[in-house]
Amino acid sequence: MSSQDTALWLQEQLPQSPTTAIILGTGLSNMAESFKVIKILPYHKIPGFVKTTAPSHKGNLILAEIRGKSVLFMQGRFHYYEGHPMPKVIFPIQVLAALGIQTLILTNASGSLRPELAPGSIVQITDHINFMGINPLVGVNNDALGERFPSLNEPYDPQYGKICDDIAHKLGIPTQKGIYIAVSGPSLETKAECAAFATWGADLVGMSTVPEVIVARHAGIRVLAYSIVTNYSNLFHSDAHSQEEIRHHASIASEQLKLLLSEFIKDL
Numbered sequence: 001m002s003s004q005d006t007a008l009w010l011q012e013q014l015p016q017s018p019t020t021a022i023i024l025g026t027g028l029s030n031m032a033e034s035f036k037v038i039k040i041l042p043y044h045k046i047p048g049f050v051k052t053t054a055p056s057h058k059g060n061l062i063l064a065e066i067r068g069k070s071v072l073f074m075q076g077r078f079h080y081y082e083g084h085p086m087p088k089v090i091f092p093i094q095v096l097a098a099l100g101i102q103t104l105i106l107t108n109a110s111g112s113l114r115p116e117l118a119p120g121s122i123v124q125i126t127d128h129i130n131f132m133g134i135n136p137l138v139g140v141n142n143d144a145l146g147e148r149f150p151s152l153n154e155p156y157d158p159q160y161g162k163i164c165d166d167i168a169h170k171l172g173i174p175t176q177k178g179i180y181i182a183v184s185g186p187s188l189e190t191k192a193e194c195a196a197f198a199t200w201g202a203d204l205v206g207m208s209t210v211p212e213v214i215v216a217r218h219a220g221i222r223v224l225a226y227s228i229v230t231n232y233s234n235l236f237h238s239d240a241h242s243q244e245e246i247r248h249h250a251s252i253a254s255e256q257l258k259l260l261l262s263e264f265i266k267d268l
Contacts (some may be wrong), residue, residue, distance in 0.1 A: 001048040001220045003091060004144075007098035009047050014039060016070040020265060021101045023074045023212065025074050025108035027230065031126060031258050032073035039063040048095070050088050052076045067266035072101070079208055081131060081185035088216040090136045096246075097145055097219035103160075104216045105121050105261060106225040110180065110191070110204040113197055113231040118206065119232060122251050122260075124164060125225040126156055129202055130182040136211040137218055146218035155213050159267040160264070167263045173256045178203030180227060184209035193221045194233040205233060224264070228253045 011017070024031055029109060041048040043059040052059045058075040065071070078089045080190050096104065110123070138240065141148045161177075168175045181197050183189060185207035189197070197205055204227050 003094035004097045005090075006046065006048045010041075010095070010099060013162070016063060017100065018063065018070040018072045019097050019101060020069065020103045020105070020268060021072040021074065022105040022261065023077050023107065025077065025106075025208065025228075027109055028107050028228070028254050028257070029075045031254055032060075032062045032064055032075055035064040035066050035071075035262075037062055037064050037240070038070065048091055049086055049206045050078055052078055053082050066262050069265055069268070071265060072096070072099075072217060077208055080134070080211070081186065081207055086134055086136050086138075086211065090211050093212050093215040093221075094142070094219070097216070097221060102211070103220055104223050106209050106212060106223065107182075107257065108206050108209045108225075108227050109230040110206040111194075111226040111231050112203070112229045113194055113205060113233050113235060114178070114203050115232075115236065117176060117177060117178060117229050119229050120223075121229040122173070122253050122257055123178040123204060123227045123229060124161055124175055125180045125209070125227055126161065126177050127179045128155065128213065129179065129197075129200060130210050130214070131197075132182050132184045132210065134184075135214050138177060146181070146220060150214075150218040152214070152217060155217050155223060156225055157222045160222060163267060164224065164260060164264050167267070168260055171259060171263065173227075173260055175260070178227070180204045180206060180209065180225075183207055189233060191234050194235045198235065204229065213256045226257055226261075229255065
C-alpha cells in the first residue's frame with residue numbers, strides 16, 4: 001500500500017479536505033476531542049497504518065473543526081522504539097503530503113536539559129539534533145514528494161514561530177524556545193548522555209518528532225512544533241521517572257497549548 005493509495009482511500013472517507021494537520025504527543029490526545037469532531041478513523045482501519053502502543057496515544061485520525069477551519073488530528077504517533085521500521089513511522093506524514101496538507105503542527109512531551117525549562121513549560125522547538133541513529137529518508141527517494149537532498153536550513157518555520165510568539169504574548173501564555181534532540185529510546189537517558197546533549201546545545205530530549213519533521217520538509221510542508229516539558233532530566237536529580245508524572249505535566253499545559261494553537265489556526 002503506497003502513501004498515495006492511502007491518501008485516495010482517506011479522500012473517500014473524509015467529507016472535507018483540510019490543509020492543516022496536528023500530531024498529538026504523549027498526554028495530549030484529548031485535545032482533538034475538545035473541538036467539533038466531524039469524523040473519527042481508528043488507525044487499524046486505515047490502509048498502511050500500524051497500531052500505536054505508546055502510553056496515552058489513542059490511535060485515531062480525527063477530522064475536526066477549529067474556528068471554522070477543518071483540521072486533521074493524529075491522536076498519537078508511531079515511534080521507532082515500538083519496533084516499527086522507519087518507513088512505517090513516517091508513513092502517515094507521506095500520506096498527509098499526498099492529501100495536500102500544507103501546514104503540519106507537531107507536539108510532544110520532553111525531558112528538560114536546562115534548569116530554566118521546568119516541568120509544565122511550553123517550548124517552541126526552533127531546531128533539532130537527530131541522534132536516533134537513522135535518517136527517515138534513507139533508501140530510494142520518492143521524487144514525487146521531494147528532492148534527494150532536502151535542505152534543513154529552516155526545518156521549523158520562522159514565520160509561524162513569530163506569529164505564535166505574538167499570539168502567546170497577546171493571550172498571556174508563557175512560552176519559551178529550545179532545541180530538541182531525538183533519541184531512539186525506549187530507555188530514558190543516562191546522566192552522562194544528558195550532560196553530553198546539553199554541551200551540544202540541546203535544551204530538550206525526546207523520542208519522536210524529528211523523523212516526521214524531516215519527511216514533512218522533504219515534501220515541502222511547513223512545520224510548527226511545540227514541546228511540553230514533562231520532567232527534568234536526571235542531570236538535576238537521581239529519581240526514577242514515571243509515565244504518570246509525564247502525563248500529569250502534559251495535561252496541565254495542554255489547555256494553554258490548545259488555546260494558542262487554535263488561535264494560530266484561525267489566523268492561517
